[in-house]
Amino acid sequence: MKQDHYADVGLFPGKSTALGVLGFILFLVSLPLYLPEYNFYLLNLMIAHVIIVVGLNILAGGTGQISLGHAGFFAIGAYGTVLLMQKLGIPFIPALVLAGFIAAFFGFVVGLPALKLEGPYLSIATLAFGLAITHIIGHVDIFGGRTGIQAPPLDLGIPQWGLSYVLSSDVQKYWLFLVVALLMAAGARNIMKTRVGRSFKAIRDSNVAAGVMGINLPAYKTLAFAVSAFYAGIAGGLFGFVLGFFNPEPFNLVLSITFLIMAVVGGLSSIAGSVAGAALITYLQFSLLKNIDEIPYFGTLLTSISERWFTDEGLHNIDSIVLGIIMVIIIIFEPSGLYGVWLRIKGYVQKTPRDTHKAGEV
Amino acid sequence: MPFLTVDNISVNFRGVKALAGVSFSVEEHSIFSVIGPNGSGKTTLFNLINGIYKPDRGRIVFQGTDISRLSPDRIARRGIARTFQNIELFSRASVMDNLLLGRHIHMRCGVFSGAFMWGRRSRAAREEIENRESVEAVMEFLGISPLRDHPVVNLPYGKRKLVELGRALALEPRLLLLDEPTAGMSADEKKDLDVRIRAIRDQYKATIILIEHDMGVVMGLSDTVLAIDQGRVIAEGKPREVQSHPDVVKAYLGS
Numbered sequence: 009m010k011q012d013h014y015a016d017v018g019l020f021p022g023k024s025t026a027l028g029v030l031g032f033i034l035f036l037v038s039l040p041l042y043l044p045e046y047n048f049y050l051l052n053l054m055i056a057h058v059i060i061v062v063g064l065n066i067l068a069g070g071t072g073q074i075s076l077g078h079a080g081f082f083a084i085g086a087y088g089t090v091l092l093m094q095k096l097g098i099p100f101i102p103a104l105v106l107a108g109f110i111a112a113f114f115g116f117v118v119g120l121p122a123l124k125l126e127g128p129y130l131s132i133a134t135l136a137f138g139l140a141i142t143h144i145i146g147h148v149d150i151f152g153g154r155t156g157i158q159a160p161p162l163d164l165g166i167p168q169w170g171l172s173y174v175l176s177s178d179v180q181k182y183w184l185f186l187v188v189a190l191l192m193a194a195g196a197r198n199i200m201k202t203r204v205g206r207s208f209k210a211i212r213d214s215n216v217a218a219g220v221m222g223i224n225l226p227a228y229k230t231l232a233f234a235v236s237a238f239y240a241g242i243a244g245g246l247f248g249f250v251l252g253f254f255n256p257e258p259f260n261l262v263l264s265i266t267f268l269i270m271a272v273v274g275g276l277s278s279i280a281g282s283v284a285g286a287a288l289i290t291y292l293q294f295s296l297l298k299n300i301d302e303i304p305y306f307g308t309l310l311t312s313i314s315e316r317w318f319t320d321e322g323l324h325n326i327d328s329i330v331l332g333i334i335m336v337i338i339i340i341f342e343p344s345g346l347y348g349v350w351l352r353i354k355g356y357v358q359k360t361p362r363d364t365h366k367a368g369e370v
Numbered sequence: 371m372p373f374l375t376v377d378n379i380s381v382n383f384r385g386v387k388a389l390a391g392v393s394f395s396v397e398e399h400s401i402f403s404v405i406g407p408n409g410s411g412k413t414t415l416f417n418l419i420n421g422i423y424k425p426d427r428g429r430i431v432f433q434g435t436d437i438s439r440l441s442p443d444r445i446a447r448r449g450i451a452r453t454f455q456n457i458e459l460f461s462r463a464s465v466m467d468n469l470l471l472g473r474h475i476h477m478r479c480g481v482f483s484g485a486f487m488w489g490r491r492s493r494a495a496r497e498e499i500e501n502r503e504s505v506e507a508v509m510e511f512l513g514i515s516p517l518r519d520h521p522v523v524n525l526p527y528g529k530r531k532l533v534e535l536g537r538a539l540a541l542e543p544r545l546l547l548l549d550e551p552t553a554g555m556s557a558d559e560k561k562d563l564d565v566r567i568r569a570i571r572d573q574y575k576a577t578i579i580l581i582e583h584d585m586g587v588v589m590g591l592s593d594t595v596l597a598i599d600q601g602r603v604i605a606e607g608k609p610r611e612v613q614s615h616p617d618v619v620k621a622y623l624g625s
Contacts, residue, residue: 013498013499013502013503014490014495016498016502017498017499017502018489019487019488195485196485198485198494199481199484199485201484201487201498202479202483202484202487202494203474203477203478203479203480204479204481204484205484206467206470207471209462209463210460210463210471212462213459213460213461214458214459214460216442216458217458217459217460218471219422219443219446220420220422220442220446220451220458221446221474221475221541222443222447222474222475222541223474224441225443231481
């Protein structure tokens with residue numbers, strides 16, 4: 009008989025994990041001490057992606073519903089935060105949270121077809137939403153149209169009252185973003201460990217049994233969309249301040265698919281996997297693969313191969329190609345993604361039989 | 371007032387009559403068995419009581435209210451739980467999580483209280499601990515405590531049946547529907563289950579409706595037996611009477 013049930017649901021399963029996580033957080037907080045400032049644009053971008061992918065995982069990994077419209081919620085968060093600040097004079101933090109709730113409302117609405125549609129049909133419905141939202145934004149003046157809008161200074165205080173605390177550098181923003189991301193990740197993990205998350209997983213495994221056990225299917229299916237969209241909205245709000253100036257263009261279908269790739273590469277059953285997947289893919293896409301032609305010898309070789317057989321523009325689409333290959337490899341060899349790889353390593357180290365379904369999975 | 375009354379219920383699937391005017395009632399704290407050849411409509415009957423199907427005609431009255439048009443989750447909230455013929459567990463979750471899902475209707479925690487589960491004094495954590503303790507008691511009762519953290523996919527068939535029964539019990543049902551609980555079990559396991567079903571009635575104060583093919587189990591357990599064939603009631607009464615009823619014999623042996 010088990011004595012302490014809290015150990016099963018508490019944020020950390022044991023002392024060693026608690027220490028490990030604490031150490032990792034300290035490392036992240038202290039990063040600005042060792043890394044030059046120019047890296048923090050990329051890190052901030054990573055954090056925004058981590059938040060949205062964690063949210064996407066609640067939907068896709070939780071209830072098994074695939075969304076191809078998350079860039080739409082992301083856009084709502086970005087535009088919502090900036091416009092609430094500019095037009096209504098709402099301070100940053102409340103504006104961000106409010107934008108999250110606006111996105112959640114849209115998530116709820118987009119989730120309504122989920123009551124009738126399943127699998128690919130539902131994905132197509134979300135796809136339509138993602139495409140529509142950027143077109144609407146592009147045609148309305150208040151959103152800045154195709155040219156875009158400028159995010160105001162990131163002020164943590166209430167400027168109207170003379171309380172101003174402007175975060176101007178990327179490093180300052182990084183610390184703020186880090187706090188937001190940690191709160192969101194811990195929240196996601198808690199949600200998945202308690203009643204609501206369990207119900208999401210129940211819906212994924214057996215619709216019929218979930219209903220018979222008293223789970224209100226329509227409510228929970230739309231709730232999953234709303235929660236996931238809330239995460240996307242918060243992530244989008246931060247993303248707007250990473251870019252500073254933005255237009256509807258980046259919030260396209262490819263971005264939605266990229267988020268899905270991040271979630272799958274990380275592993276659809278784990279929050280930690282989502283964090284890793286988002287960070288890794290962001291790094292590959294925005295750093296390594298962008299500059300791959302600058303790597304001595306290897307880069308030159310790739311460029312010449314590409315120019316000889318594929319295109320005259322050098323390594324134009326290599327990021328899409330590499331991401332596609334990674335996705336295929338993951339799906340074939342390790343469907344539980346980076347989280348599965350981690351379990352495998354842990355299994356070898358501990359010399360115990362591997363069990364992908366064991367504790368820690370959400 | 372009877373505990374459960376099924377009143378002249380009919381349902382068609384694309385013109386095929388699955389049930390045609392079935393009526394019966396079940397007394398509280400009794401064990402009621404439904405027998406009949408394959409395809410006679412037994413599971414359809416369960417699906418109607420559960421709200422998975424809606425009847426074309428007729429009513430199902432549970433403790434004085436007509437539940438025949440309610441959704442499955444609302445019916446569950448009234449205290450009706452079930453197991454399935456082809457085990458419907460949440461396969462990627464652990465035994466513990468499966469049973470906790472049985473506690474769903476007794477828990478309150480939503481997205482916000484869940485997300486803010488900071489420390490063991492938080493509302494969500496207290497609720498989790500409380501319900502995990504009551505699930506532990508159910509596991510103890512069924513003898514599956516050692517399996518608590520195992521994912522159900524890896525469990526043998528007999529154990530999965532027990533987990534499913536545990537999930538239904540965790541709901542604290544007033545009415546428990548068991549769809550072929552002994553299917554695929556060995557003679558020993560059957561004897562075991564026989565004892566358990568009585569214990570469920572006595573300890574959990576549940577009324578039990580049983581679909582069962584094993585006549586030994588049916589005869590030993592049931593207070594009342596209902597025989598159906600091709601969607602119609604052919605006999606109802608004490609086990610012995612039904613067993614020797616000429617129509618029942620005919621339905622089972624073929625004429």
